[in-house]
Amino acid sequence: MKKINHALVTGGAGFIGSHLVDELLENGSMVTVVDNLSTGHRSNIDHLNDRIQFVEGDIRDAELINRVVKGCDVVFHQAAVVSVAISIQDPPHACDVNDLGTVQVLDAARRNGVRRVVMASSSAVYGDDPCLPKSEEMVPKPLSPYAVQKLTGEYYASVFKKLYGLETVCLRYFNVYGPRQDPTSPYSGVISIFMDMATTERVPTIYGDGGQTRDFIYVKDVTRANFLAATESAASGKVFNVGTGKFIRIRDLWDLIGKSSGVSMDPVFGPPRSGDIRESVSDISKIGKHLGFQPQVELRQGIKDTLHWYRSL
Ligand code: NAD
Ligand code: UD1
Numbered sequence: 001m002k003k004i005n006h007a008l009v010t011g012g013a014g015f016i017g018s019h020l021v022d023e024l025l026e027n028g029s030m031v032t033v034v035d036n037l038s039t040g041h042r043s044n045i046d047h048l049n050d051r052i053q054f055v056e057g058d059i060r061d062a063e064l065i066n067r068v069v070k071g072c073d074v075v076f077h078q079a080a081v082v083s084v085a086i087s088i089q090d091p092p093h094a095c096d097v098n099d100l101g102t103v104q105v106l107d108a109a110r111r112n113g114v115r116r117v118v119m120a121s122s123s124a125v126y127g128d129d130p131c132l133p134k135s136e137e138m139v140p141k142p143l144s145p146y147a148v149q150k151l152t153g154e155y156y157a158s159v160f161k162k163l164y165g166l167e168t169v170c171l172r173y174f175n176v177y178g179p180r181q182d183p184t185s186p187y188s189g190v191i192s193i194f195m196d197m198a199t200t201e202r203v204p205t206i207y208g209d210g211g212q213t214r215d216f217i218y219v220k221d222v223t224r225a226n227f228l229a230a231t232e233s234a235a236s237g238k239v240f241n242v243g244t245g246k247f248i249r250i251r252d253l254w255d256l257i258g259k260s261s262g263v264s265m266d267p268v269f270g271p272p273r274s275g276d277i278r279e280s281v282s283d284i285s286k287i288g289k290h291l292g293f294q295p296q297v298e299l300r301q302g303i304k305d306t307l308h309w310y311r312s313l
Contacts, residue, residue, distance in 0.1 A: 002230075002233070004027065004074045005029060006071055006072045007029050007030070007072060007073075008031075008033075008068060008076070009032070009075075009078060011079030013035035013041060013045050013054070014039060014040035014044070015182065015189075016078055016219055017033070017078040018040070019180065019219045019223045020076055020226055021045060023224070024227075031053070032053040032055065034055045034059060034064070036058045036079075037056060039185075044180050059097070062108070065105060066112060069108045069112045072114055073116070074115060074116050074117075075117045075118070076117075077120060078120045079097070079105075080101070081093065083146070083187035084187075084276075085187045085273060088274060088275050098152075099152050099156075102152075106156055106157065106166065109166055116166075116167035117166060118230050119169070121154050121170045121173070121239070123172050123175075123215070124143070124150060125140040125154070126141065126277075127142055128277055134241065134280065134281065134283060136241060136286050143277065146275075154239060157170050158237070167236040168236070168237065169230070169239075170239040172239060174215040174280060174281075174282050176217055176222050177191035177192065177217075178302065178309075183195060190253070191253070191257070194257045195261075195307060198257050198258060198261040198263050199311055201263055203265050203267060203268055204265075204267045204268070206268070206269050207269075207271065207272050207276065208250075208273070209269065209272075210269065211251065212250050212280075213249050213250075213278075213281060214250065214253075215244055215245070216299055216302070217243050218297035218302035220296075221295040222242055224296075225242045225287065228291040232290070234290045238286075240291065241282040241284055241287060242282075242287065242293075244284070244295045245283065245295075247280065254267050256299070260300075261307055
């Protein structure tokens with residue numbers, strides 16, 4: 001197990017990135033954050049002001065990314081256009097950030113002596129393969145520009161390892177939730193939207209019949225997986241699912257959030273979203289075997305803690 005001396009977190013003012021920064025500081029690392037605040041917020045890292053270096057800027061800016069990566073031994077690459085729906089509306093923009101941005105980060109890392117890059121990939125790469133649960137051995141079948149871009153990032157990571165000896169690890173997150181997930185866009189993560197609706201007593205919309213499934217993982221479990229991916233030697237060059245191995249249907253998710261928050265409202269049903277995956281649940285045996293990772297937060301508990309945070313806003 002190697003120690004992380006100085007980490008760069010791209011997208012560190014975002015939802016997952018800011019929790020990762022908390023975790024790194026708790027483990028005694030120095031941290032630099034680069035973020036253009038397109039979907040992230042200074043308020044997510046305000047509590048760390050004097051403990052991190054924050055650089056407002058874009059990962060596609062080669063001069064900037066080469067400057068901020070200097071002296072870092074590990075890079076956690078979280079910055080991205082994260083919405084599947086936005087990637088369908090504007091594929092060139094999502095491609096520019098998710099692919100060109102990723103290549104800039106990898107290139108800056110290899111030029112500046114970074115030991116390892118841990119990349120945020122996505123379960124979206126599996127698409128609608130009917131085979132469940134989704135395991136890393138399956139052939140990816142992307143259904144959206146976003147999924148293609150995440151898969152492309154994985155291929156770049158593998159090529160940078162082979163060509164330049166840069167250690168890379170790709171983590172295919174399933175659906176992540178928890179405090180600081182921003183509910184304000186219609187394309188925000190579904191748990192953040194449902195929490196916002198429940199706490200303000202507004203009726204949510206479910207796209208399709210609500211029978212689609214997702215494997216929701218609490219953000220603190222995801223940051224722990226990142227830490228293991230950066231420090232365990234067995235992780236280098238591999239791709240891992242980061243999920244819980246359990247699933248819930250979207251209509252049951254609303255019932256659970258409604259019950260937990262003490263509201264009882266029937267949702268409105270809208271047309272299904274194009275590019276939406278029907279069934280999603282992870283096989284987490286590989287990350288368990290190689291990194292000893294097991295999720296610790298049950299959905300009910302995670303929902304309770306997240307609700308507490310939304311109520312405090
Ligand atoms: P988020 O929107 O909160 O975080 C993304 C961060 O990247 C934001 O702070 C944003 O301002 C920043 N950013 C975007 N474009 C940038 C650019 N060009 N230059 C610099 N910074 C930029 O989203 P999140 O949910 O925390 O997602 C983090 C990562 O995890 C993303 O790569 C996403 O694709 C991946 N992911 C998320 C989920 C999920 O369920 N939330 C699931 C799978 C994968
Ligand atoms: C999410 C992530 C994506 C990640 C992927 C991994 C976000 C915004 N997207 O995509 O970055 O790579 O997980 O699996 O974090 N829904 C409703 N009503 C709503 C909102 C959503 O019914 O108001 C439905 C959607 O149609 C979908 C499901 O809920 O079926 C989940 O949607 P969403 O939270 O946007 O996540 P994904 O598209 O799975």
